[in-house]
Amino acid sequence: MVPRRLTVLQVLPALESGGVERGVLEVAEGVVAAGHRSLVISGGGRMVAELTNRGSEHIEKALGTKSPVTLRHVVWLRDLLTKQGVDVVDIHSRMPGWITWLAWKSLPVAKRPAFISTLHGLHSTGFYSSVMCRGEHVIAVSETVREYVRRNYKFVPRDRLHLIHRGIDGHEYPSGFQPNDAWKSDFFQQFPETREQSLLTMVGRLTRLKGHADLLKLLARLRDRGIAAHGLIVGHTDPRKVAYAAEIQTLAASLNLSDHVTFTGQRSDLKQIYAMSAIVLSLSSTPESFGRTVAEALSIGTPVVGYNHGGVAELLAGQFPSGAVETGNLDALTETVASLLKHTPRLLPGPNIFEKETMLRKTLDIYDMVCSSSR
Numbered sequence: 001m002v003p004r005r006l007t008v009l010q011v012l013p014a015l016e017s018g019g020v021e022r023g024v025l026e027v028a029e030g031v032v033a034a035g036h037r038s039l040v041i042s043g044g045g046r047m048v049a050e051l052t053n054r055g056s057e058h059i060e061k062a063l064g065t066k067s068p069v070t071l072r073h074v075v076w077l078r079d080l081l082t083k084q085g086v087d088v089v090d091i092h093s094r095m096p097g098w099i100t101w102l103a104w105k106s107l108p109v110a111k112r113p114a115f116i117s118t119l120h121g122l123h124s125t126g127f128y129s130s131v132m133c134r135g136e137h138v139i140a141v142s143e144t145v146r147e148y149v150r151r152n153y154k155f156v157p158r159d160r161l162h163l164i165h166r167g168i169d170g171h172e173y174p175s176g177f178q179p180n181d182a183w184k185s186d187f188f189q190q191f192p193e194t195r196e197q198s199l200l201t202m203v204g205r206l207t208r209l210k211g212h213a214d215l216l217k218l219l220a221r222l223r224d225r226g227i228a229a230h231g232l233i234v235g236h237t238d239p240r241k242v243a244y245a246a247e248i249q250t251l252a253a254s255l256n257l258s259d260h261v262t263f264t265g266q267r268s269d270l271k272q273i274y275a276m277s278a279i280v281l282s283l284s285s286t287p288e289s290f291g292r293t294v295a296e297a298l299s300i301g302t303p304v305v306g307y308n309h310g311g312v313a314e315l316l317a318g319q320f321p322s323g324a325v326e327t328g329n330l331d332a333l334t335e336t337v338a339s340l341l342k343h344t345p346r347l348l349p350g351p352n353i354f355e356k357e358t359m360l361r362k363t364l365d366i367y368d369m370v371c372s373s374s375r
Contacts, residue, residue, distance in 0.1 A: 006031075006371055007085050009039040009113070011100050012092040013064025016045035017236045017266055018205060019292040020092055020120045023141070023166050027090075028056040030360035031367075039084060041077075041096070046266075063096035070099060077103035081113060088367045090116040090139075094123065097131040114370035119145050120166075120289050122310065125152045137366060141166045142311040145289050162366060166290045167359035172271070173299035179272035187272070191262050197230035198341055201277040203270060203293040206237045211283030211307075212248045214330065218281075220255045221334045227341060231261040234273060274300050279340055282306030285328070291315050295354050305336050315354070 008031045010024050024040060025047060031038040032055035040051060043062040052058055059080070063073055077099060081089065089104065091097035097117060104115050117135030122145065132138075133153040137160050140146035146163045149156055179187075188195045200219070204210050215231050222229050237245045245263075252261045267273060270293075274280060280297035282288070287310025294304050294315045306312040308324035316324040323340075325332045 004371065006036040006087040006367060007039065008036055008367055009041065009081070009084070009086045009089045010092060011041045011063065011089065011096045013062075013096055014043040014045045015040070015047035015051060015058075017047070019166070019290060021045075021047055022292065023118075023120070024092060025051055025054070026167075026356055027360065027363055029054045030364060032056060034364055036367075039086070063099045064093060066095050070095060071102070073099050074102045074106070078106050081107065082111060086113040087371050088114045088116060090118055090367075091132070091135070092118050092120060094129060094131055097134075098128075101131055101134055114367070116366065116370065119149065121145075122148050122287055122289060136160065137162060137370060139164050139363065139366065142290050143314055144287060144310045162362070164359055164362045164366075165354045166292060166295075167354045167356035168292065168295045168299055169356045170299055173274070173296045175299065175301050177271060177275050177300050179269075179275055183269070183272050184276070187269075187276075191264065193259065194230055194232060194262055198228060198278040199232045199276065200229050200337065201232040201234060201273060201280050202283065203234045203273070203280070205235050206233070206241055206245045206248070208244055209284055209286050210235075211281075211285055213251060214283045214328075214333070215281060216248070216251055216255055216257055216261065217330055218333055218337060219257055219260055221330065222338060222341075223257075223260070225334075225338065227338055229260075229278070229337075229341060231257070232264065232273070232277065233261065234264045234267050234270070236266040270296065271300065274302050277302055279337060280304045281337075282312050283333075284310075284312070286310075288312050303340050305333065305340065318354075 012024055015021050028038040028040055028051060038056035040056055041059045041061050043064055044060045048058050089100055091100050104112055115136045117132050118139040119132045120141050123129035133149055133156050138156055139162050140149055142165055149161055202215055219229060219231050252258050274297040280302050282291055282294050289311050291312035294306055294312050297304050298319045303323060304320055305323045305325060306316055307327040309327050325336050
């Protein structure tokens with residue numbers, strides 16, 4: 001019997017950058033590779049071309065705007081679910097989730113696709129966030145997220161709550177990788193102040209929760225100890241966060257660190273940046289649901305120091321426990337980083353227990369299961 005070809009729709013606010021977005025692209029690629037049809041609705045962004053080049057169809061619609069006006073898209077989406085013959089819809093964010101849930105709920109039961117919610121974040125609890133647990137099946141991207149659901153949304157049946165860790169491709173981030181001379185030459189030409197420096201790297205959007213202030217305080221403490229290091233901040237500045245970016249630059253100036261911190265903006269060459277970093281840092285003040293940048297850096301073999309909570313704690317416990325630091329403890333952070341810089345280790349990580357292929361197989365198994373069962 002030939003397996004049924006499914007139409008799988010994923011919905012999220014935008015495809016600009018970030019771990020959630022990367023995960024959506026990977027699942028979409030896996031859906032296409034399995035012979036199914038992949039649709040993605042988002043408000044657009046720089047990752048759309050990558051999505052479509054890998055065989056998915058993109059439908060641009062801004063469902064992520066937190067405004068009652070966004071509710072006007074419910075009727076449009078309800079019609080799309082029917083016209084496109086969607087078999088599975090998978091939501092990845094709250095506002096698009098509500099629009100999708102309302103559209104789905106307004107369909108006759110017999111015409112509804114399977115409804116999946118993939119929960120990536122530890123949102124503030126309450127009615128608004130509860131949509132991420134209203135799927136017929138709920139996917140938690142880490143043990144931390146699963147426990148969050150169990151603790152705060154007890155209406156989710158245990159047999160409908162699935163733990164599927166986000167994963168990375170070990171072939172894309174191979175152990176021992178080193179950038180070539182041409183790449184180094186180009187990078188140092190762009191950022192000459194990073195040449196021959198011990199780079200302490202943070203990757204992610206410029207938002208307050210990521211802990212950039214702690215990086216600057218760490219650099220100041222290391223300098224006071226006579227330890228040379230250079231901060232490398234890699235990530236997209238959201239137009240709504242320009243004031244925060246200016247605040248971080250002002251803090252750097254007040255600590256006399258302006259010449260010791262480099263802001264690169266968004267980069268597509270993270271593999272090379274991880275490889276030439278002395279240490280990758282994860283200093284989010286609130287728990288991360290997974291910590292993709294931690295997994296990527298560890299896969300290559302670069303030491304990671306991170307606050308010991310959330311998904312980052314799970315990653316470090318499995319692969320580099322000595323990099324775990326009590327959240328917000330700058331003394332412990334400084335001691336750990338100073339020790340690693342002194343000994344300049346090249347990490348020999350344990351086996352990567354968070355593989356992309358495993359994540360894709362488990363996700364597709366759920367899609368297949370919800371479509372095979374009687375609806």
